[in-house]
Amino acid sequence: MIKDIEKMLMSEQEIKNMIKKLGEQISNDYIGRTPVMICILKGGFIFLSDLVRNISTNVEVDFMSLSSYGDSTKSSGVVKIKKDIDVDISGRDVIIVEDIVDSGLTLDYINSYFVKHKPSSIKICALLDKPNAHKINIKIDYVGFEVGNEFVVGYGLDFAQKYRNLPYIGVLKKEIYS
Ligand code: IMP
Ligand code: MG
Helix, strand or coil: CCCCEEEEEECHHHHHHHHHHHHHHHHHHCCCCCCEEEEEECCCHHHHHHHHCCCCCCCEEEEEEECCCCCCCCCCCCCCEEECCCCCCCCCEEEEEEEEECCCHHHHHHHHHHHCCCCCEEEEEEEEECHHHCCCCCCCCEEEEECCCCCEEECCECECCECCCCCCEEEECHHHHC
C-alpha cells in the first residue's frame, strides 16, 4: 500500500470476486438482449473494462464525460456534459456505469438527460455507493460495495487526477486533501 492511503477497503481479489458476481447478475438479467453500457468518465473506466469481460450476453459500450469535482472533495452540484454519447439510445436497454454515487446529483442529471432520448430501459450500475451521502432519492440497480462518508481512491477513482491506477480501493489520508 502506498503512504498516502490511510486504509485499504477492498483488495484486488475482493474487487475481482465482486465483479464476477455482478457480471453474472447482469448476464442473467439481459439474456437475449444487447444492452448499451455507458461508462461515465473518467472514474468508471477500469470498472467498465473488467465488468464487460464478466458479462456473457452481447453488450455495446459508450462513454460520457461530465464536469467533475475539480480538485476538491465536495460535489459542486453543477453538472455539465463535456463529451456526449455517440450511440442512439432510443429503444435501447441502457446501463449507466458509474464509479461512485455520493450526493446522487450526477446520476440524477444523467438519468433525466437519457430519459429524453426514450430508451426502452435504464439501469444504474455503480462500483461504490455512499448511501449516507445521498441528497436525493436514487435507485441503484447494481452496486459493488457500500462505503461510508470517506474519500476513497483507486481502481479508477481519483483525487486531483491521482491514484486511479491503484489496483485496490482505499481511504485517502485526510492530510492529502485538507
Ligand atoms: P455525486 O454527484 O455527488 O453523486 O458525485 C459523484 C462523482 O463524484 C463521482 O462520479 C466521482 O467522480 C466523485 N466522487 C464522489 N465521492 C468520491 C470519492 O470518495 N472519491 C473519488 N471520487 C468521488
Ligand atoms: Mg472524480
